[in-house]
Amino acid sequence: MEQINTEIHRQLRKEMGRNENPSAGIIDSQTVKGTPESARESGFDGGKLIKGRKRHIVVDTIGYLIVALVHAANIYDGHAARQVLTALFSIVDTVKKIWADGGYRGEEFIQWVKEQFDCVLEVVEKKKTGEGFQVLPRRWVVERTFAWLGRSRRLSKDYERKPTSSTGHVYMASIRLMLRRICKERTLLQGAALEAA
Numbered sequence: 001m002e003q004i005n006t007e008i009h010r011q012l013r014k015e016m017g018r019n020e021n022p023s024a025g026i027i028d029s030q031t032v033k034g035t036p037e038s039a040r041e042s043g044f045d046g047g048k049l050i051k052g053r054k055r056h057i058v059v060d061t062i063g064y065l066i067v068a069l070v071h072a073a074n075i076y077d078g079h080a081a082r083q084v085l086t087a088l089f090s091i092v093d094t095v096k097k098i099w100a101d102g103g104y105r106g107e108e109f110i111q112w113v114k115e116q117f118d119c120v121l122e123v124v125e126k127k128k129t130g131e132g133f134q135v136l137p138r139r140w141v142v143e144r145t146f147a148w149l150g151r152s153r154r155l156s157k158d159y160e161r162k163p164t165s166s167t168g169h170v171y172m173a174s175i176r177l178m179l180r181r182i183c184k185e186r187t188l189l190q191g192a193a194l195e196a197a
Contacts, residue, residue, distance in 0.1 A: 069083060078105075
C-alpha cells in the first residue's frame, strides 16, 4: 500500500505542476479510540484521555500523505517520530524542512533529525499572547488531512487487530483522496482545452 500511495502521490504532484518529490513536510499524530479487537497492541494516551492507537503521519505542504504509521497511543510522539521519519526518508530523501507541534520539541530530537537526515525540524507553537483558537502556520495543513481521512468510515475508530492493518487503511483512504484529486485536475484541464479550441 505504501508503494502505491507513493507512486500516486508523485503523479498527483506532477499533475499539479509541482516537483514529484516534496522538499518540506508536516508531521503530527492523532489518537483514535480502539475496539475490543484492537485492544492487543493499544495503550492509553494520558493527554487526550483515550485508550486506543495513534495514527502518525507526514504530509506534504498541500496536505497529501507521504508516510503513515499506527502504534499504541501510550507511545510519546517524540519517540515514535524517529520511526516515522526513518520511514519517510526511506521513501523520499528530498525533504529539507519539517514542521511539527510542541509534542516534538526537545533539542536532542531536533539535533537527531539534523544529523540523521540533514533536515531542519521546526516546532510551531501557539502564541502566548493569543487566547482561544489560533490558526497556526503550516500545522493547519496536517489537521485538515486528518479531517479528510476522518471521512472514511473505516477510520472513525481503530477496528483492526494489528497496527499494520490500521496503517493499510490509512493508506487506502489517502489513495482514494489523491485519485479523486487527479480526476478533478484532469477534468479541469480537459475543460480548459475545450474552451481554448
